Amino acid sequence: MRTSDLRLAAPAAGCWAAAATALAAPVAVSASISAGFGAAGIAAAVWSRRNAGLRRAIGVSAAAACGLIAASTLAVVLRVIAVDSAPIRTAEGKPTVEVETTGDPVFLTGGRMRVPVTVRALSGLRQRPVAAQLTAPVDGPDVLPGERYRVRVRVRPPRDRAADRLQAAQLTATGPMTGLRGPPWWQRAAGTVRERLRDVSLRALPERSAGLLPGLVLGDVSGLDERTAADFRAAGLAHLIAVSGSNFALVCGAVILGVRSCGASERTVAILGGLAIIGFVILVRPTDSVLRAAVMGSVGLAAGLGSRRAQALPALGTAVIVVTLLWPQMALAPGFALSVVATLGLVLWSVPIRSALVRRGVPEAPATLLSMTLAAQVLTTPLLIAVTDTVNLLSVPANLLAVPVVGIAGLLGTAAAVIGGLGPRYGPTTVLAELLVRAAGPPTRWLIAVADWLGGPRWSTVAVPGPTAVTVLVLGAAGVLGWRSRGRVRAVWHHVRCERSAVLATRRRRLPDRARHLEGLGRAQSRGGGRRTGHPRPRR
Numbered sequence: 001m002r003t004s005d006l007r008l009a010a011p012a013a014g015c016w017a018a019a020a021t022a023l024a025a026p027v028a029v030s031a032s033i034s035a036g037f038g039a040a041g042i043a044a045a046v047w048s049r050r051n052a053g054l055r056r057a058i059g060v061s062a063a064a065a066c067g068l069i070a071a072s073t074l075a076v077v078l079r080v081i082a083v084d085s086a087p088i089r090t091a092e093g094k095p096t097v098e099v100e101t102t103g104d105p106v107f108l109t110g111g112r113m114r115v116p117v118t119v120r121a122l123s124g125l126r127q128r129p130v131a132a133q134l135t136a137p138v139d140g141p142d143v144l145p146g147e148r149y150r151v152r153v154r155v156r157p158p159r160d161r162a163a164d165r166l167q168a169a170q171l172t173a174t175g176p177m178t179g180l181r182g183p184p185w186w187q188r189a190a191g192t193v194r195e196r197l198r199d200v201s202l203r204a205l206p207e208r209s210a211g212l213l214p215g216l217v218l219g220d221v222s223g224l225d226e227r228t229a230a231d232f233r234a235a236g237l238a239h240l241i242a243v244s245g246s247n248f249a250l251v252c253g254a255v256i257l258g259v260r261s262c263g264a265s266e267r268t269v270a271i272l273g274g275l276a277i278i279g280f281v282i283l284v285r286p287t288d289s290v291l292r293a294a295v296m297g298s299v300g301l302a303a304g305l306g307s308r309r310a311q312a313l314p315a316l317g318t319a320v321i322v323v324t325l326l327w328p329q330m331a332l333a334p335g336f337a338l339s340v341v342a343t344l345g346l347v348l349w350s351v352p353i354r355s356a357l358v359r360r361g362v363p364e365a366p367a368t369l370l371s372m373t374l375a376a377q378v379l380t381t382p383l384l385i386a387v388t389d390t391v392n393l394l395s396v397p398a399n400l401l402a403v404p405v406v407g408i409a410g411l412l413g414t415a416a417a418v419i420g421g422l423g424p425r426y427g428p429t430t431v432l433a434e435l436l437v438r439a440a441g442p443p444t445r446w447l448i449a450v451a452d453w454l455g456g457p458r459w460s461t462v463a464v465p466g467p468t469a470v471t472v473l474v475l476g477a478a479g480v481l482g483w484r485s486r487g488r489v490r491a492v493w494h495h496v497r498c499e500r501s502a503v504l505a506t507r508r509r510r511l512p513d514r515a516r517h518l519e520g521l522g523r524a525q526s527r528g529g530g531r532r533t534g535h536p537r538p539r540r
Contacts, residue, residue, distance in 0.1 A: 007061070008317025014069040019324045019331035022076035024162040030080075034073035041066030068321060076328045079166055086130040086168045087122050091155045094174050095123045099134060100148045104285060107222065113138050119168060120148070131166055133158075136173035144191045145285070146183035151175060163332040190283045193421035194220050197413070197437075200420055200430065204437040209444040213437065215241035216406070216444070217413035219284045228448060235455030236395025237402055239342075240447070242335060251414050252276045283417075291327065291336075295319040312347040316340065334387050341379040349375035373399045390461050394454040401450045409443035412436050 018037075022030040041063045048059025083089075088097070099117035106114045117134045121127060136151065152175040158167040182188065197218065201210040211223035221229065221241055232238050255276040260269050281294050295318065320340060323330055330336040354371035358364060377396055385391050392398075413436075420433030 006313065008314050008321070010061075011065045011068045012317035012320040014065055015072040015321050015324045016331055018069045018072040019076055019328040020162075022073045022080070023165045023328065023332060027077055027080055027084075030073055030077045034070045034077060037066045037073065038070040041070060072325055072328065075325060079328065082128055083130050083166055083168050086119070087125075087127050088119050088130065088132065088155060088168050089157070091122060091169075094152050094154055096150060096152050097122055097171065098148060098150050098180065099132070099171070100129075101143055101145050102131070103145055104220075104222075105138075105143050107138065108135070111138050112136065113143070115143055117171070119171075130168040132169045132171050133167060134171045134173065136177055139176075142191065142195070144183040144187050146187040147179065148181040149177040150180055151177045163329065166329050186282050189421070193283060193417050194218055196420045196425065196430070196433070197417040198223055200416065200434050200437050204434045205441050205444065208448055209441055212241070212444050212448060213409065213413050213440060216409050216447075217417055219290075228451065231448075231451035231455035233455070234392070234461060235398040235451045236392040237398055237447070237451055237455070239338070240402065240406060251280055251410065254411060291323055291330070295322045316343055316347065334383075338380055338383060341383055342376045345375045345377070345379040346372060349378055369400060369403050373403060390463055392461055398450055398454040401454075402447055405443035405446050409440045409447070412440035412443075416440070 018033070021033065025033075044059050044063035044066060048056045048063060051059060097119055098121035099119055101115055101117050103116040108114060112135060114133055114135045117132055118129045119127065119132050120129055134151070134153070151171075151173050153171040154174055156170040156172070158164045158170055183191070194214065197214050198210075198220065201213045202223075204210075205213065208225060208228050211221075211225055212228060214220035214222075215224050219242060224241065229238075229241075232241060252273060256269055256273045259272050264272070277294050281290055284290055286294075323336070350371045353374055354367050357367035357370060362370070373396055377399070381391065381395070416433040416436035419429050419436065423429040
C-alpha cells in the first residue's frame, strides 16, 4: 500500500487550521478569511479551466483546498453567531430551562456532577439549540445522553477560552431536575450494557481491575480510582483508557474479519462493518479519538464497497476534514490532535522501522510491536510535551509491555459487555459474561502492575519547555512529509521541465523559418541595389 499520497494533506491541514483560527479570532476576522479563501478558490477554478495538463490539476487542487477552508471557516462563524445571539446568554435571575443531555456526566466532589447539555427552551419559550454545561447534584438514576429535563438554574458566562467558544453558558441547578423525556432506545441499550459490565466486573475482579476493565473496553472511567488513573498518566498509558483508535480498529476489525471468514460478500461485509462502527460509537460515546477512528473506518468501508483499496493518508485526511466540518470544536481538543498524529506516525514510520529492525536480526513479532510503539511515539511525544510541558522517559517500555495484553483484554471485555447486555440481568448470559470477565482479569492486573512499576518513579517525568516541543513537532512533521514525498516532487519537477523544454523546442522550430525569410529578404535587397525583388519597399 502506498503511503505517500498527499493529495488531501493540504485540504485537511487547511480545514483544521481554519477551524482553530475561527474559534480563536473575532467573527469579523473569520468572515474576512472565509471570503478571501472563497474568492481565491473561484479564481483558481477559473484559471484551471483556461489551462490543461499539470497546470489544470494544480488549479483544481488549489480550488478544492480553498473551498474547503472557506467552508470550514464559514461553518464556525455561523455557529459562533448563533451562540452569541442565544437568549440564554443574557438571561438574568434564576430562569427555568429545558435541556437535553449530550454526554455522560463527570462526577465532582461534594456529591455533584457536570454534564454537557443542549438548551432547548428558556422560561417556556423555544430557542435555537445551543451547547452549555450543567452542574447539578447527584440524586437519582444515572444520567444518559438524550434525556430531557426541566430545571431552574443560575446562569454564568462560559469560560473565556477558544475551546469553549461554541458553549453558550455555564448552568448551575438551584432546584431538582424534572424528567421530561427518557433517552432514545439505543442510548438506553448502551447504558444497560455499560451498567452491566460495571456490575459484572465488580463481582468477578478485584477493585482496581474492576474499575480498569470498563475503561479499557468502553472508556467508562467512573469506577477507576485516582491512584490507578495517576499511574497510567505517569507511565504514558492514559490513551488505553480513552478508547483510542486502536481499540476501535481492534473491535470493528474483529467483527469484519469474522463476517468475511464466513464467506460473506463485499457488500455484506461493508454493511455489517458500518453497523459495527455505528454501534461502537454509540456504546463508547462520541469522543475525539472515537469520532476520528469512526470516520476513518467509514472511509475504508466506502472504498471497499466501491471495490477500491483505501489508502492510509487519504483516509486520514478525509477523517480530519469531516470531523472539523461537523465538530469544529475538536480542532482545539488535545485528544483529537494526539489521535491524528499517532495515526500519522503509524502510517509513516511503522513499516520502515519494522523493516530496519528485521534486517538487524530482530524477530518479526517483537519487531512489529516495537515499530508500532516507536512510530506512535515519534509525533505524539512532542505534542504531549507541548500540552503538559513534561516528557515521560518510560512511556516506550511501558507501551511495549502493555501492547501484548491490551488486545486480549479488549476483545474479552467487549464480548462480555455485548453478551452481558442480552437477556435478563441475572440470566445465563450474565454467567457467560462473568466467565469472560474473569478471563480478562490477568491482562488487566498486568496493565496495573506495569503502570505501578513505570509510573511510580518520580524521575520518570522530566519538565521540558512547551515551545521547544512545538518547534520539534513542526520541523519533524515537515521533514517526514518532505522525505516521503521527495519522489513525487522530483516527478512533478521533471514534468515541468519537460513541458518547458517542449515549449522551447517548438519556438526554436518556428524561429529558423522566420530567420531564413528575413535573411533572404536582406540578401535580395543588397544584391538588387534598390531594384524590385518581388517584395514591396516600405513607404516613407
